[in-house]
Amino acid sequence: MSMLTYLLLIGAGLFCIxxxxxxxxxxxIQVLIGIELILNAAILNLVAFGKYDKLYNGGQTFALFxxxxxxxxxxxALAIILNVYKQYKxxxxxxxxxxxx
Amino acid sequence: xxIEQVVFFVLGFVVLASALTVAASKNLVRSIFxxxxxxxxxxxxxxxxxxxxxxxxxxxIYVGGVLVLMLFAFMLTNKEVxxxxxxxxxxxxxxxxxxxxxxxxxxxxxxxxxxxxARPDSLAWIQASAQNANVIQATDNMVPNIGVGxxxxxxxxxxxxxxxxxxxxxxxxxxxxxxxxxF
Numbered sequence: 001m002s003m004l005t006y007l008l009l010i011g012a013g014l015f016c017i018x019x020x021x022x023x024x025x026x027x028x029i030q031v032l033i034g035i036e037l038i039l040n041a042a043i044l045n046l047v048a049f050g051k052y053d054k055l056y057n058g059g060q061t062f063a064l065f066x067x068x069x070x071x072x073x074x075x076x077a078l079a080i081i082l083n084v085y086k087q088y089k090x091x092x093x094x095x096x097x098x099x100x101x
Numbered sequence: 102x103x104i105e106q107v108v109f110f111v112l113g114f115v116v117l118a119s120a121l122t123v124a125a126s127k128n129l130v131r132s133i134f135x136x137x138x139x140x141x142x143x144x145x146x147x148x149x150x151x152x153x154x155x156x157x158x159x160x161x162i163y164v165g166g167v168l169v170l171m172l173f174a175f176m177l178t179n180k181e182v183x184x185x186x187x188x189x190x191x192x193x194x195x196x197x198x199x200x201x202x203x204x205x206x207x208x209x210x211x212x213x214x215x216x217x218x219a220r221p222d223s224l225a226w227i228q229a230s231a232q233n234a235n236v237i238q239a240t241d242n243m244v245p246n247i248g249v250g251x252x253x254x255x256x257x258x259x260x261x262x263x264x265x266x267x268x269x270x271x272x273x274x275x276x277x278x279x280x281x282x283x284f
Contacts, residue, residue: 001222002222003109003149003150004221004222004227005216005217005220005221005222006109006110006113007146007149007150008216008221009213009216010113010116010117010146012209012212012213012216013117013120013209014116014117014120015208015212016205016206016208016209016212017117017120017121017123017124017205018120019201019204019205019208020124020201020202020204020205021123021124023200023201023204023205024124024198024201024202027129029129029133029171029174029175029178030123030129030132032171033123033132033133033136033171036136036163036167037120037123037136037139040139040140040143043143043155043159044143044146044147044150047146047147047150047152047155048150050150050152050237051150051151051152051236051237052226052227052230052231052235052236052237053230053235054230054234054235054236054237054241054243054246055235056250056254057243057246057247057250059152060152060154060155060243060247061247061250061251061255061258062258063147063152063155064154064155064158064247065258065259065262067155067158067159067162067163068162068262068266069262069265070163070167071162071163071166071167072265072266072269072270073269074167074170074171075170075269075270075273076269076272076273076276078170078171078173078174078273079272079273079276079277080276081174081178082174082177082178082276082277083276083277085177085178091178
């Protein structure tokens with residue numbers, strides 16, 4: 001097995017740990033951390049395959065895009081978490097069960 | 102086993118172990134800082150995949166931006182609420198967590214099976230790129246190539262990402278503003 005396979009396996013493990021965190025945690029910030037772990041597993045796969053594209057650097061370029069998108073997503077998610085906290089005084093996703101009015 | 106392989110496996114172990122600690126930890130601050138360790142070790146793995154620019158971007162954006170945002174959100178939401186929330190059960194494996202554990206373990210089984218069965222080293226396009234010397238070597242400098250690519254071949258996704266980023270910025274500012282008048 002080469003480094004590519006090991007990187008893919010590490011990415012798979014990271015994805016599943018992220019999935020577990022998203023399903024189990026009762027705190028919106030930790031759920032967000034789980035989502036970031038999943039995104040990082042995807043970026044790891046992009047980078048691992050990007051090694052075999054020296055001409056166009058497709059994998060690395062799209063890994064950069066994915067990092068930017070993850071940053072934007074987490075900024076919006078944290079703004080939403082702060083609003084939810086203002087409304088409900090808790091950030092447990094299970095407690096957030098009402099639409100506006 | 103060469104020294105590079107040892108460092109590679111140590112980094113991979115640190116990634117998985119710190120991610121597991123994030124999953125197991127009851128303390129929110131501890132899990133945020135273990136997430137920090139995960140991101141650093143992942144940047145090390147990107148260097149091993151010969152993507153040094155992506156590794157630096159990872160450190161700058163994640164460690165410099167996302168993590169600070171998370172700490173801010175943690176400090177702005179109340180601490181006592183979080184502590185009460187986490188006291189429900191102390192064990193790592195409990196009845197409530199069993200379905201999630203089952204789902205993620207089975208998903209891991211499927212993914213590992215797929216990766217091993219697919220044998221990524223013998224994929225056709227990877228063999229072809231190895232034959233055409235299209236594989237990045239450790240001595241190559243890929244940063245100029247990425248810069249030129251962003252302005253030529255990947256210009257459309259680059260612009261789309263920039264528009265998306267502006268939308269996210271405006272949306273976050275709109276969400277976080279003080280609500281003075283109700284609609």
